[in-house]
Amino acid sequence: MSAPDPAAAWMVLADVNAQATVVKALGEVLVHRQPRGRRPSEANREKYLEWQEGLASSIDIRWHEKPKFSVV
Numbered sequence: 001m002s003a004p005d006p007a008a009a010w011m012v013l014a015d016v017n018a019q020a021t022v023v024k025a026l027g028e029v030l031v032h033r034q035p036r037g038r039r040p041s042e043a044n045r046e047k048y049l050e051w052q053e054g055l056a057s058s059i060d061i062r063w064h065e066k067p068k069f070s071v072v
Contacts, residue, residue: 027063034058 003009013019023029034055040047 025064027061030060030062032058032060 010019010022013022040051042048
């Protein structure tokens with residue numbers, strides 16, 4: 001977070017555990033259940049886009065007020 005370009009620093013961070021630590025320090029990611037059933041075929045574009053929109057709206061991010069770590 002103290003990098004001159006945090007986005008670039010994130011992109012080169014190859015360790016998934018390190019990425020998880022950063023995400024946990026910044027907020028909480030909640031993934032809600034999806035309705036039962038199969039994913040629509042991409043050939044049925046309208047239904048597929050509707051399903052994809054529902055999938056995206058089922059993810060909530062709750063940002064922490066302050067980071068849970070200090071930069072030294």
